[in-house]
Amino acid sequence: GMGDDGAKGLLEMKEAGAYTIAQDEKSCVVYGMPREAVKLDAASTILPLQDIANHIIQRVKSRLS
Numbered sequence: 489g490m491g492d493d494g495a496k497g498l499l500e501m502k503e504a505g506a507y508t509i510a511q512d513e514k515s516c517v518v519y520g521m522p523r524e525a526v527k528l529d530a531a532s533t534i535l536p537l538q539d540i541a542n543h544i545i546q547r548v549k550s551r552l553s
Contacts (some may be wrong), residue, residue: 495524498531507547508532509540 500551502508510522510531525531535543 492521492524494521495528495530498544499528502530502532509543510534511535511540515524 498508498510508531510525510533512534513519513523515536517520518524522531522534526534533543
């Protein structure tokens with residue numbers, strides 16, 4: 489989403505126990521939805537786009553160890 493619709497959904501996921509990630513402002517072409525997610529405290533972490541996949545892989549690996 490471009491506004492807060494996706495951010496509200498992300499917050500619901502976080503409140504239900506999900507680990508959530510928002511893209512940082514610097515790596516965004518349009519920071520609309522990530523900004524709303526950050527404002528709502530819906531993101532467990534905020535990362536540059538190029539770091540998100542590796543972060544997810546590392547979290548999964550650490551849970552499997």
